[in-house]
């Protein structure tokens with residue numbers, strides 16, 4: 001799972017939550033719009049709306065606000081929830097397979113990070129807070145949504161997140177840093193991540209936070225990111 005940082009410069013209150021007791025799931029309610037288009041909307045609208053994450057139609061994950069910080073997404077629950085918005089192709093609110101898979105993985109990772117039980121209140125819908133039809137795919141038909149009245153979509157999702165948490169802890173061990181690893185600070189606003197050590201390799205992401213990253217392997221002027229996201233050109237970094 002790869003997360004691209006595309007932090008907002010507007011509608012980001014920069015308030016750290018003192019507690020995080022749930023992950024709140026949403027739909028963007030704008031069929032066929034992309035994750036980046038929704039992110040750009042948050043960044044320019046005069047309305048006070050934003051989200052920690054947005055998942056796109058291809059399963060891409062944008063982080064708009066670091067998940068330790070408050071976003072303006074879930075009304076009175078903003079102070080204790082991480083918000084995740086999902087794109088969708090049409091007005092049924094059904095997610096693409098790729099969006100759904102990313103939503104399961106991201107939610108599982110956040111539940112692990114904040115020690116939440118998805119099947120015991122650790123994952124909620126916007127609907128649970130305000131009765132808004134959001135996300136529509138997980139709201140029962142009797143309330144205007146696209147789920148069955150016994151909430152089969154929603155229950156399956158919570159089950160899938162719980163399963164992913166179990167899988168995640170066994171199948172995907174965190175790789176230990178190699179002894180010759182070192183840290184660098186990115187010095188440019190946007191630094192492309194590539195599949196291999198050179199500009200001929202495909203772009204797999206972009207670093208936009210001028211943050212500190214750990215390099216575990218060096219090849220010429222290129223360094224391999226510890227996260228597994230790919231390689232970056234060290235000419236745009238300062239070694240720490």
Ligand SMILES: [Zn+2]
Pocket residue numbers: 025026027073126132134135
């Ligand atoms: Zn919502």
